Amino acid sequence: MPLLPRLQLFEFLDQSWLPEPLRRGEVDYLRVVLDRMRPYDSVAPQLAELLRTAGTDRVVDLCSGAGGPWRTLLPALQAVHGRAEVVLTDLHPTPAQDLPPGAHYRDTPVDVTRIPEELTGVRTLFEGLHHFPPEQARALFEDAAARGVPFAAFELTQRSLPYLLGQLLLVGPLVWGFTPLIRPLRWWRLALTYLVPILPLLILWDGVVSSLRTYAPEDLEKLTTGLGGDGYRWSSGVHRVQGMAITYLIGQPGRPG
Numbered sequence: 001m002p003l004l005p006r007l008q009l010f011e012f013l014d015q016s017w018l019p020e021p022l023r024r025g026e027v028d029y030l031r032v033v034l035d036r037m038r039p040y041d042s043v044a045p046q047l048a049e050l051l052r053t054a055g056t057d058r059v060v061d062l063c064s065g066a067g068g069p070w071r072t073l074l075p076a077l078q079a080v081h082g083r084a085e086v087v088l089t090d091l092h093p094t095p096a097q098d099l100p101p102g103a104h105y106r107d108t109p110v111d112v113t114r115i116p117e118e119l120t121g122v123r124t125l126f127e128g129l130h131h132f133p134p135e136q137a138r139a140l141f142e143d144a145a146a147r148g149v150p151f152a153a154f155e156l157t158q159r160s161l162p163y164l165l166g167q168l169l170l171v172g173p174l175v176w177g178f179t180p181l182i183r184p185l186r187w188w189r190l191a192l193t194y195l196v197p198i199l200p201l202l203i204l205w206d207g208v209v210s211s212l213r214t215y216a217p218e219d220l221e222k223l224t225t226g227l228g229g230d231g232y233r234w235s236s237g238v239h240r241v242q243g244m245a246i247t248y249l250i251g252q253p254g255r256p257g
Helices: 020-037 039-054 070-080 134-147 161-181 187-195 198-213 217-224
Strands: 058-062 085-088 103-105 122-126 151-155 233-241 244-252
Touching: 020 039, 020 070, 020 161, 020 187, 020 198, 039 058, 039 070, 039 122, 039 151, 039 233, 039 244, 070 085, 070 103, 134 151, 134 217, 134 244, 161 187, 161 198, 187 198, 217 233, 217 244
Parallel strands: 058 085, 058 122, 085 103, 122 151
Antiparallel strands: 151 244, 233 244
16 A cells, blocks of 8 residues: 655644643553554564573563553563563653553653663663654664664554544544543543643644554665664564554564574
């Protein structure tokens, strides 16, 4: 299917000035959708293999928001790699709720372009890669390759006309349907969803823009070309599960010997 042109447009969630109730409202909605749909549980075997080949039990998750998919993904990962743990990080840390054993949220900001040396482990990025323009995305990949750190990025959004049309039709009803499931149930969340529907419009805008910013496998192949020194290798593609398409990018060092 032909791709739409990639556009690096404006997302509200990227802005430091976004009022906290709106930021919280959007990340809480995304959290409850991931918790209920559990699309990323299916990538646990891939992550377990990265941990095994890297000789580590730690995942360092970037752009974690309110915890990303880890409430369900970490137990799935521990089922195939029992000692797995995850450190959650974000440029705008959001206290995560009900994290499973083995998950820890770093409460100081982490900029993915300057990842602290002490944060060692397999790096992951869920629903975050599209936030970075090509030069920043390539710098993120280059840093992982230069340090010999395994890297895995996953995205559910697609840069196609049918996907965008689906968002325009479904995001509003989905926000209205999922909001009563978010806990704690706050009056401001209900008011900004049903009385003055700012949150549905905000989430719709950011969702459409996210799709238009999404990297397809062919884009990722171009961005990682030449970043394979010392045996570091990249692979990208689309993994399909439960009717959803997950675009992935995996980077890993060459095997010793």
